[in-house]
Amino acid sequence: xxxxxxxxxxxxxxxxxxxxxxxxxxxxxxxxxxxxxxxxxxxxxxxxxxxxxxxxxxxxxxxxxxxxxxxxxxxxxxxxxxxxxxxxxxxxxxxxxxxxxxxxxxxxxxxxx
Amino acid sequence: xxxxxxxxxxxxxxxxxxxxxxxxxxxxxxxxxxxxxxxxxxxxxxxxxxxxxxxxxxxxxxxxxxxxxxxxxxxxxxxxxxxxxxxxxxxxxxxxxxxxxxxxxxxxxxxxx
Numbered sequence: 001x002x003x004x005x006x007x008x009x010x011x012x013x014x015x016x017x018x019x020x021x022x023x024x025x026x027x028x029x030x031x032x033x034x035x036x037x038x039x040x041x042x043x044x045x046x047x048x049x050x051x052x053x054x055x056x057x058x059x060x061x062x063x064x065x066x067x068x069x070x071x072x073x074x075x076x077x078x079x080x081x082x083x084x085x086x087x088x089x090x091x092x093x094x095x096x097x098x099x100x101x102x103x104x105x106x107x108x109x110x111x112x113x
Numbered sequence: 114x115x116x117x118x119x120x121x122x123x124x125x126x127x128x129x130x131x132x133x134x135x136x137x138x139x140x141x142x143x144x145x146x147x148x149x150x151x152x153x154x155x156x157x158x159x160x161x162x163x164x165x166x167x168x169x170x171x172x173x174x175x176x177x178x179x180x181x182x183x184x185x186x187x188x189x190x191x192x193x194x195x196x197x198x199x200x201x202x203x204x205x206x207x208x209x210x211x212x213x214x215x216x217x218x219x220x221x222x223x224x225x226x
Contacts, residue, residue, distance in 0.1 A: 031211035042117075042203050042217030043156070050212055088156065098211015099144050099163050100171065105155040 002027040004091050006104035013079055014112050021074045021107045023089035029102075030094035032065050032072045037086040037106070046074075079111045115140045119204050119218035126194055126225055134189045134221050136204030144207040145187040146171070146215065147179065149200040156203070162187055163210070194225040 004025045013019055023032070031050045035043035047056050049065035049072065056063045060083075062075040072089055087107045092098025117138045126132055138145065146161040148171075158171030162181040176198055178190040187206075191198060201222050205215035 029211075033211075033214045035214075035217075040220070042205070042219050043215075045214040045216070048212065048214040090156075092211025096161070096163065096169070096210070097144075098207075098209075099146065099161045099169075101146065101158055101161075101211075101215070102172075103148075103156040103158075105153075 002029070002091060002093065002102045004089055004102050004104040006087075006089055006107050008107060009105065010108050010110075012110040012112065015080055016078050017111075019076050019079055019109070021076075021087055021089075021109070022071070023073065023091075023104050024071045025091060025102075026070065027091070028069050028094070029091035030069070031092040031098045032069070033090045033092070033101075034063055034072070034074055035088040035090065037088060043088055076109075079109075081111045081113050084109060084111050115216070117204055117206050117216050117218040119202075119221050122219065122221060124221060124223050126223070128195055128225055129193050132191050132194060132223075134191075134202060134204075134223070136187045136189065136218060137185050138187075138206040138216070139185065140206060140208065140216065141184065142206035142208050142216075143184065144210040144215075145181065146205045146207075147177070147187070147189050148203045148205065149173065149198075150203065150220075151200050159189070159202075194223075196225050199223060199225050 093100035
């Protein structure tokens with residue numbers, strides 16, 4: 001089983017601050033996905049990265065896939081209270097075209113007004 | 114509206130009483146998957162399916178069965194539920210698996226007493 005470690009596990013910041021969440025593994029993944037989950041709801045896909053070194057931007061969110069496809073980061077600029085939620089990374093196993101997904105345990109982000 | 118629909122949303126049952134959680138998607142997705150989410154353990158994959166009649170075990174398949182007789186449906190069957198299967202369950206579907214990411218249902222909270 002491939003493992004993904006996310007850090008930090010909890011993050012509480014003030015509105016307007018910047019933050020970075022990390023997702024690391026010793027395994028190579030064919031793809032890396034980031035999701036955000038609200039309490040009592042299913043995860044919602046934010047982005048998928050598939051190429052080593054790939055950088056994708058989604059408004060104030062910047063996602064990067066490591067060159068070796070073993071790690072990823074999520075950077076949020078000028079965080080807002082609406083960014084509060086559980087952020088999950090998930091790695092897709094190459095042999096199953098990404099059907100076999102391994103999730104990190106998540107980063108619980110709280111943005112205080 | 115494109116969505117993954119799970120039923121029921123909440124279920125309380127007794128040990129040993131067979132149950133089925135249904136999952137249906139209206140996006141013509143080939144890939145479908147079941148997860149359970151537990152505090153401190155994150156999201157763990159139970160089973161996944163890459164196409165009709167093609168299913169495979171995820172990380173925690175013991176005590177569960179699935180079937181994929183048609184593309185849109187992927188039911189999760191607990192033949193003899195036990196208290197350690199009390200959890201929050203999510204079904205998800207994808208057009209391209211790792212390359213595209215998954216759409217998740219709203220979840221089924223199962224309690225086995």
